[in-house]
Amino acid sequence: MPINKKPHNNISPAVLKKMYITMLRIRRVEEKIGELVRAKEIICPCHLYIGQEAIATGVCSALRKEDYVFSTHRSHGHYIAKGGDINTLMAELYGKITGCSKGRGGSMHITSPDIGFPGSSAIVTGTIPLAVGVGLSFHIREKDNVAVAFFGDGATNEGAFYESLNFAALKKLPVIFVCENNLYSTHMNISKCLSDTRIYKKAEAFKMPGVCIDGNDTIKVFEQAKKAIDFAREGKGPSLLECLTYRWRGHVGPNIDVDKGLRSEKELKSWMAKCPIKRLEAFLMKQDILSKSEKEKISKQINKEIEESLAFAEKGSFPKANELHKYVFAKDLDTKNLGKRI
């Protein structure tokens, strides 16, 4: 179906406000990380999510804690939206032992297993089969949880994407494929790499629902995600959501890539004018869900959280060099109940 233009309904003011806070938290965290990368305080490659906040927020707000989310190299937004701790995120970017991945992963490999965020991966499409596997596990164990795979438009060029859509649809697995179409696969415009740029159409070939959403409209993302999630929970199978959006910064790092001739300033400005946060904020204020004083309070609170996260990161120690080999292998399972060892 084409872009869904139906107005929102049935979203409580509390959820709407929480989504606003989450989006602003993602934005401010990413802006701060951008500054720190520019200042060479943070060295590991950071792919910033600024401009795309509505998608992670809209989808994750419709999930339960026990539902799983898989992310990509552009991972911070999904992590925060699923409820990830920004203290341990920041410490991870500094390579500290107190980081969410204990200084072994960095920006592209963050984790929070207790809240259904097993990890993010830097290989394009790499986590899509994993999300299908989580869906398979829920299916085998007859649980009504769902798995979400976030990925970019570039990922739809990989074979594993199609294998995953087919298998999930074939077995009616509870998986939501969320494509964040930000129009660029690193430097390459989508028109240069896809023979048909309507990504949501690919769902048809696998007999699953596919919708195209304005990915800068948080409420629409939430509504469509909720629909797909309910569909999956009922055992009806996967859905593909294509969310149209734009990343304000370059593929990696804090710069905007306009000077490199990779995209035009006009294009960037046109998308900045469609800021998903300003849009939701204006809506909430118009609906009297958010007051001016509350808005200021939220803003201050987030700034405070970020300051605290930096202090937390600062305070943490680096891993010891003699712990290089730690975590190559997990501890073996105790097999004593299985029978004799010889």
Add this chain to the structure above:
Amino acid sequence: MRKLSYVKAINEALHQTIEKDKNVFLIGQGVISPWYVGATTVGLVDKFGENRIIDTPVSESGITGAAAGAALTGMRPIVMHPRMDFMYYAMDQIANQIANWHYMFGGQVNVPMTIWGIINRGGEQAAQHSQAIQAMFTHIPGLKVVMPSNPYDAKGLLISAIYDNNPVVFIDDRWLYEITGDVPKEMYTVPIGKGAIRKKGKDVTIVATSWMVQKAIEAGSILQKDGIDAEIIDIRTLKPLDETLIFKSVKKTGRLVVADAAWKTCGVAGEISALVTENIFQSLKAPIKRVTLPDTPAPMSSVLEKAYYIDADNIVKTVKSLI
């Protein structure tokens, strides 16, 4: 003790683990087809149903990743690849995802899965249906690699692989399937990372993998008749490697031949050879020799196959060149 064939030993390990533990399931291309997997999966789908014995489309990357995803939720999947050649399609999932996840996330995430790769060669199957690519997996940090050479170990190592908290690549060779041996009825495990001495000896150490262990045992008998007393080590696990066992033996014999029915360059035999020279060079009385496949793709014509594959004779000749 009860005798069982290698193929039946695998079948029994699968039946027992899948029955015992609801988290264990089998998935892969052709898991219900004898044409793909011989008799290893007989009776499984009838007993456990299609929800836990999952025959899949030809989608090695997607399916291997799906098994890994299920492992991330605490299940213990076995993903089967009926020919190792097909596993190249799954290499991203195996090398980039599965092997790395535990380390990359600071030990907080386990991937307790078994990746079962079958070597199915000979019979003029040529270059893309014959490969033994154990070295590829052994190279990658985070993967354990086992290659049982007899029915007892096939059952015990498969059960160990399933219950290990790490991804384990379990490699069997269909040339071993009809070999029979002692196999207890109950569940048991053979420890991963421990080799076994198949014959004690004092003149030369032969370290072998999988099918080549059977050939080394044959070679050992022939050599014995000629007055050469070979010690034969079945290494069983390629990673983590039982270096202690190898070093101890080579210190005693002073000579080493490594037999691995896979390519020579950057192979398992080369690795074992390097470890011995690095650590106990002073114990060696002769150069270390490798008995491996030549560095060519597997040929088709049976005349060429005969020249390509290695046998007990190759081991005998190699040992004799050292003494």
